[in-house]
Amino acid sequence: xxxxxxxxxxxxxxxxxxxxxxxxxxxxxxxxxxxxxxxxxxxxxxxxxxxxxxxxxxxxxxxxxxxxxxxxxxxxxxxxxxxxxxxxxxxxxxxxxxxxxxxxxxxxxxxxxxxxxxxxxxxxxxxxxxxxxxxxxxxxxxxxxxxxxxxxxxxxxxxxxxxxxxxxxxxxxx
Amino acid sequence: xxxxxxxxxxxxxxxxxxxxxxxxxxxxxxxxxxxxxxxxxxxxxxxxxxxxxxxxxxxxxxxxxxxxxxxxxxxxxxxxxxxxxxxxxxxxxxxxxxxxxxxxxxxxxxxxxxxxxxxxxxxxxxxxxxxxxxxxxxxxxxxxxxxxxxxxxxxxxxxxxxxxxxxxxxxxxxxxxxxxxxxxxxxxxxxxxxxxxxxxxxxxxxxxxxxxxxxxxxxxxxxxxxxxxxxxxxxxxxxxxxxxxxxxxxxxxxxxxxxxxxxxxxxxxxxxxxxxxxxxxxxxxxxxxxxxxxxxxxxxxxxxxxxxxxxxxxxxxxxxxxxxxxxxxxxxxxxxxxxxxxxxxxxxxxxxxxxxxxxxxxxxxxxxxxxxxxxxxxxxxxxxxxxxxxxxxxxxxx
Numbered sequence: 336x337x338x339x340x341x342x343x344x345x346x347x348x349x350x351x352x353x354x355x356x357x358x359x360x361x362x363x364x365x366x367x368x369x370x371x372x373x374x375x376x377x378x379x380x381x382x383x384x385x386x387x388x389x390x391x392x393x394x395x396x397x398x399x400x401x402x403x404x405x406x407x408x409x410x411x412x413x414x415x416x417x418x419x420x421x422x423x424x425x426x427x428x429x430x431x432x433x434x435x436x437x438x439x440x441x442x443x444x445x446x447x448x449x450x451x452x453x454x455x456x457x458x459x460x461x462x463x464x465x466x467x468x469x470x471x472x473x474x475x476x477x478x479x480x481x482x483x484x485x486x487x488x489x490x491x492x493x494x495x496x497x498x499x500x501x502x503x504x505x506x507x508x509x
Numbered sequence: 510x511x512x513x514x515x516x517x518x519x520x521x522x523x524x525x526x527x528x529x530x531x532x533x534x535x536x537x538x539x540x541x542x543x544x545x546x547x548x549x550x551x552x553x554x555x556x557x558x559x560x561x562x563x564x565x566x567x568x569x570x571x572x573x574x575x576x577x578x579x580x581x582x583x584x585x586x587x588x589x590x591x592x593x594x595x596x597x598x599x600x601x602x603x604x605x606x607x608x609x610x611x612x613x614x615x616x617x618x619x620x621x622x623x624x625x626x627x628x629x630x631x632x633x634x635x636x637x638x639x640x641x642x643x644x645x646x647x648x649x650x651x652x653x654x655x656x657x658x659x660x661x662x663x664x665x666x667x668x669x670x671x672x673x674x675x676x677x678x679x680x681x682x683x684x685x686x687x688x689x690x691x692x693x694x695x696x697x698x699x700x701x702x703x704x705x706x707x708x709x710x711x712x713x714x715x716x717x718x719x720x721x722x723x724x725x726x727x728x729x730x731x732x733x734x735x736x737x738x739x740x741x742x743x744x745x746x747x748x749x750x751x752x753x754x755x756x757x758x759x760x761x762x763x764x765x766x767x768x769x770x771x772x773x774x775x776x777x778x779x780x781x782x783x784x785x786x787x788x789x790x791x792x793x794x795x796x797x798x799x800x801x802x803x804x805x806x807x808x809x810x811x812x813x814x815x816x817x818x819x820x821x822x823x824x825x826x827x828x829x830x831x832x833x834x835x836x837x838x839x840x841x842x843x844x845x846x847x848x849x850x851x852x853x854x855x856x857x858x859x860x861x862x863x864x865x866x867x868x869x870x871x872x873x874x875x876x877x878x879x880x881x882x883x884x885x886x887x888x889x890x891x892x893x894x895x896x897x898x899x900x901x902x903x904x905x906x907x
Contacts, residue, residue, distance in 0.1 A: 336736055338736070338755065341676065345676065348676070351586065354582055362574065362575065363569060363570060367567050370567040370568075380570055380571060380573070384577050384581075387581075391585050392585065399678075402753075445561055460562075463527070469529065470529050485523070485524060489523050492559075496557070499558065
């Protein structure tokens, strides 16, 4: 099985099969990236599409030194930043608190808790937990020191732990 | 965030759970985690948080995403091809007044580019020609030298245009594992490498008292088997670190092949020159030296190319395997009988050593003591006698 890096080099030479395979591997990951950060699923899909379109148009810019997933998430983060700026101008929140009473989602508290974190800590946590990026990859993508990634990730997880404990206590009526 | 009662930082514990610590440090944290209830509780909390976070799953994207992206890909590919096609066919279309002007401008631009190209390449061409002429002066055949030059240039252009069908990639991977059963994991790892037609290029095992054993090995695995081998190795033990890298060497390989072909061509020409030569002996020796130099170059480049091909075909896998260290209870003390026997032997040795030491001291210092004794004996005796006489006379006076 060809690696991502071999596929993207084939893709740079114009192979549509290589691109199809790359798209198949990263389609749900990139969509999930936007879906967890935006309330609007249609907009998340549009941005996932834009990520791949940007990769198609800028395929010459990829260099084999970087991992493909870092390259794709780099594009996705830039598109997300642009979306955030646009939404901020309109006065909207990116990840809003979900209505607790009406949503039967078992992962509701996760969404609520993540929504309470500050933007950068939230981004680090999401990149680690869902996109499974290493500390070094997160540091490179967000352009912050690796120790900052580690300390903020720890703080976010501790905050989530405290929220989890308080949620459990509330359920038990303590 | 370091807890004063702990050597392990809380963030470090989290990094350990995330597989972000170097192997030596990870072994220390793992060992500490087994003993410390507080750290164990924290690690359980962190794992629990990650499990809860994983519960948030988003649905799949709609099929429209695939169709839209693939449509964009096709559109982009077609537009690139159309651009190329337009450039190629625009010459054969009958030009209108505006097209004619563009055509004339294009032609003028092309001519200008040719002039610039000629001006840039002329000095290099002249230099190459001079070099070729110098090589053929030995044989007194200038025209043949020009033939060599022309042939070499043609060969270079032809070789450079021949690119391999696919990218040429050297793959490397690193894997650090921590295991409780060192011997078993090592045997299984070696079996996996053998099963995937790999071999061990280097292997070393180190072990120190007070620490677990560590294996460091470099395996060469067929590139197409690397992923499968890595997947199997990762299940053997706890993965502490994993890394993968690629290096594209397509251009380097093509350049090397072109230079090799040129050198072979040059060698062939020089051999022809030797066969047809009937000049001075110094000229023959000069051409022979040149043939020898070119042959050396060919062999070096050929070896380099074989090495590159080998690196492409076989990926390099660096495996580090560390054993989780468990402290052992000390060996029980020796029996009383053995202790008495050891004491007796030590006592005998001590007595013997002291006796030998006394003899050695007497032999070493005896002559000196004897010499000084003899030297001081008579003056001392004289002094003693005088003192004694003085004492007798004083008692007599009294």
